Amino acid sequence: MENWEQMYDCHGDVDRVPELLAQVEREEDAEAWEELGYRLVLECDSIFPASFTALPRLVRLAPRSERARGLAGTIVRRAAGHHHCDELLAGCADAIAELRELLDRHLRSRPDDYLAPFLDLLATQEQYHWSAALGDFSDDFYQVACPHCAAEVTIAIGSHGHYSAIRDWHLGDVDRRDLRPASPEGLSGIGRWMHETAVRDGKAGLADGIAHLFGQAECPRCASVFNIADEYASFNRPVM
Template sequence: MVNWSQMHDCYGDVDRVPVLLERVELEDDAEAWEELGYRLVLECDLVLPAGFAALPRLTRLASRSPAARGLAGTILRRAAGHHGCDDLLAQCTDAIAEFRESLDQYLRSRPDDYLMVFRDALAAMGEYHWSAVLGDFADDFYDLACPGCDTEVTIAIGECGRYSAVRDWNLGDVHRRDLRPASFEELSGVGRWMYATAVRDGRKALADGITHLFGKAGCPCCGSVFGIADAYTSANRPVLR
C-alpha cells in the first residue's frame, strides 16, 4: 500500500497524483493524463517519487490505455538516472515484469510506434543504455574507445554503410573497416532477444542492424578486433545505486 503522504510530485504535492490516477482508471481522461505526465517526470528527465509510486497502477492500465503504456515507458526509460528512489523501484519488480509481457504482446501487433515500444521493453529489462540509444539503423552511429589502444572509434550502421572508422573533423570518417555481423548462433542474452523479437515481428532492417551492433569491429589504428556491443555496454551501462 502506497503511503502517498511521502510521495511528492514536481510541485511538492502529495495528494494530487492519486486523485488523477483514480480519474484515468475510471475513464481515458486526456487532461488528467497530461497533468500526470508533467507531475511525475520533469523536463530534465528526472522521475519524481510519485512517478515510481504510480508505476504499478500505470502498468496495470497499459494493456488498454496507450497513455498509460507511454507514461510507464517514459518512467522506466529514466529509471537509470540519479533519482534516489531505488527502494521504490525495487517494489515495482512484479509490475515491471507484467509490463514487459504487455509490451511484448503489443509489439506482436506491429504498431506504428514499434521502435519506441521496443525501447520501452529494453528499459523494462534493465537494459537502459540500449533503450536510450537504439535507433532504426537508417543512419546510426556509436562512439566508443578501442579496448586495445583506447582510440575513439566511430561505429556506423545504416544507409551510409556498416563500418568502423576514425572520425576526422575535416575529412569525415576515415580508415574505414567493414563490420562483421554476428550470426544468430553467436547472439546471446539481450542481443538474441532483440534480434529474435525483430525477426518475429517482421522488422528486417532492425534485425539486420542488431546483428551488426552485436558483431565485431576492427580498430582502424591498432587493428585489434572487438565486440561492439560488449565495448559499448562496458562504457555506458549505468551503475544503479
C-alpha cells in the same frame, strides 16, 4: 491502497497525482494525461517517488490506454537514474513483470511505433543501457574506444553504411572498415534476445542493425578486431 503521504511529484506535491490518476481512470482526458506525464517524468528525465507509486495503476490502465502504457514504460526506462527511490522500485516488481508481458504482447501485434515499446521492454528486463542507447538503425552512430590502442572509433550503422572509421571534423569519417555482423547463431545473451524478438515481429531492419551492433569492428588505427557492443557498453558505462 497507495500511501501518498510522502510520495511527492516534481513540484513537491503529494495530492495532485492521485487526483489526476482518478481522473484518467474515469475517462480519457488529454489535458490530465499531459499534466500527469509532466509531474511524473520531467523533460530532463527525472522521476520521483510519485512516479513509482503511480506505476501499478498505470499498468492496470495500460491494456486499454496507449498513454498509460507509454507513461509506465517511460518511468521504467528512467528507473536507472539517481532518483533515490530504490526501495520503491523494488516494490514495483509485480507491476513491472505485468508490464513486461503486456509490452511483449503489444510488440507481437507489430505496431507502427515498434521501437518505443521495444525499448520499454528492454527496460523491464533491467537492460537500461540498451534501452537508452539503441536507435532504429536508420542513421545511427556509436562512439567506442579501441580496447588495444585506445583510439576513438566511430561505428556507423544505417543509411550511410556499416563501418568503423576515425572521425575527422573537417574530412568526415576517414579510413572506413566494413563491420562484421554477428550471425544469428553466434549471438548470445541480450543481443540474441533482441535479435530474435525483432525477427519474430518481422522487423528485418532492426534485426540487421542489432546483428551489426553485436558484431565485430576493425580499428582503423591499429587494425585490431573487437566486439562493438562490449566496447560500447564499456566506453559509456557511467562512473559510480
